Amino acid sequence: MKMKEVRELTDVELTTKVAELRREKLNLKIQSRTGQLEKTARVRAVRRDIARLCTETAVRAAKSEVK
Numbered sequence: 001m002k003m004k005e006v007r008e009l010t011d012v013e014l015t016t017k018v019a020e021l022r023r024e025k026l027n028l029k030i031q032s033r034t035g036q037l038e039k040t041a042r043v044r045a046v047r048r049d050i051a052r053l054c055t056e057t058a059v060r061a062a063k064s065e066v067k
Contacts, residue, residue, distance in 0.1 A: 001049045006056045018053045021046050
């Protein structure tokens with residue numbers, strides 16, 4: 001997910017997407033521990049997507065405080 005795509009999401013969509021990705025991260029972690037994980041790079045991608053979404057949420061919160 002690119003930052004351009006993240007910026008186009010609404011606040012509700014951001015929150016929903018973070019929840020979905022955290023659920024996926026947990027599932028990937030479980031698969032990794034049980035030896036069933038095939039795409040190990042997906043763990044890194046999910047972590048980075050979560051960080052991008054959280055960053056955008058923080059930026060929006062900071063902008064709303066300034067106004």
